[in-house]
Amino acid sequence: MIGKWMVAALSALAFVTAATGAYGASAPVKDKEYTLVEPAQPPLEPASGKVEVIEFFYYGCPHCYNLQPALKAWLKAAPKDVEFRRMPTIFRESWVPLTRTYYALEAIGALDKFHDEVFSAVHQQNVNLGDRKLLLDWAGRRGIDTRKLGEAYDSFAVQTKTQRSLQLTRAYGITGTPSIVVAGRYMTGPSMTLNADNSINYQRFTQVLNDLVAMARNAPGGKKS
Numbered sequence: 001m002i003g004k005w006m007v008a009a010l011s012a013l014a015f016v017t018a019a020t021g022a023y024g025a026s027a028p029v030k031d032k033e034y035t036l037v038e039p040a041q042p043p044l045e046p047a048s049g050k051v052e053v054i055e056f057f058y059y060g061c062p063h064c065y066n067l068q069p070a071l072k073a074w075l076k077a078a079p080k081d082v083e084f085r086r087m088p089t090i091f092r093e094s095w096v097p098l099t100r101t102y103y104a105l106e107a108i109g110a111l112d113k114f115h116d117e118v119f120s121a122v123h124q125q126n127v128n129l130g131d132r133k134l135l136l137d138w139a140g141r142r143g144i145d146t147r148k149l150g151e152a153y154d155s156f157a158v159q160t161k162t163q164r165s166l167q168l169t170r171a172y173g174i175t176g177t178p179s180i181v182v183a184g185r186y187m188t189g190p191s192m193t194l195n196a197d198n199s200i201n202y203q204r205f206t207q208v209l210n211d212l213v214a215m216a217r218n219a220p221g222g223k224k225s
Contacts, residue, residue, distance in 0.1 A: 028208045028215075034188040037172055041184035044168075050083035051216045053209075056172065056179040058089050059098040060130075064178045065123045067190055068116065070202040079213055086115075089177050090166040097130025098122075100153055103161045104135075107152035110144055117142070180209060183216030 028034050043052045055071065057064040075084060088099040101118065105111040121127040121138060129135045132153055136146045152158055172181055179189045193204040 025204075025207045025211075028188070028211050033192050033204075033208050034186050034212055037181060037185055037187050041172055041181075043184065044085055044087075045083075048083055050081045051079070051183050051213050052083045052085065053078075053183075053213065054085045054087050054172075054181045056087050056089045056169065056174045056177055056181065058091075058095055058177045059102065059118055059122050060095070061177045062123060063190065065119045066200075067178050068119060070190070070205065074206050074209060079210070081217065082213060087168060088162075088165045089169050089174055089179075090162070091169065096162060097132075099162050099165050100158055101129050101135055103158040104149055104153040104155075107155065107158060108145065108148045110139075110149070114142065114144070182209070182212040183219070185216060185219065186212040188212060 030036070044054065045052075057067075078084070086102075088102045090096060090099055102111070105114055105118070118129055121129055127134055127138060129138060132150070135153070136150055139149050140146045172179075172184075172187070174187075176189065176191065179187055181187050188205070188208050190200045190202065190205045193201045193208055195201045
């Protein structure tokens, strides 16, 4: 997996320039490179005058893990009016523990620092961080306050957010991860931008994502949709 991560990182660097929109590419193809969210969904947060982009992901998903370098490269060059959010996805009961891990880290203010490390632990070291004991052991070795993390993991607030993830997975019609939703209207993902050999064309994915942001910006109701 380390080799794949490095290749993905190099690929991400290669299309940072493309992520700015300085290219002449064909428009995204509806029902091939993106689909409509029906019905369209309101913003997760109160309207901020920005285009909301949501990454629906799962820590245990290898495709989500492989997307991270490309997604981070896109975010560095994304339009200034983009509001990016992550949303853990739940398709089945076995996905609940890692979703609680995400929200527990968020609750104690450790998510931004350790988000990538969770992915690495799951996919490089094969550590099940959805297991509460293994999570606390892992966290303790990284200087995280395990008492606070354990309390957050068991808290009603984290359980409520986990239930909300399940509800939003269904409301947005998410059927696979990673999925990227723009302005509650348009859905795309790297599996929708493939090369002839079925490998993922991350540069095209970035182009499609930028075009969907522009479409959302220019749609009736614009950024507030």
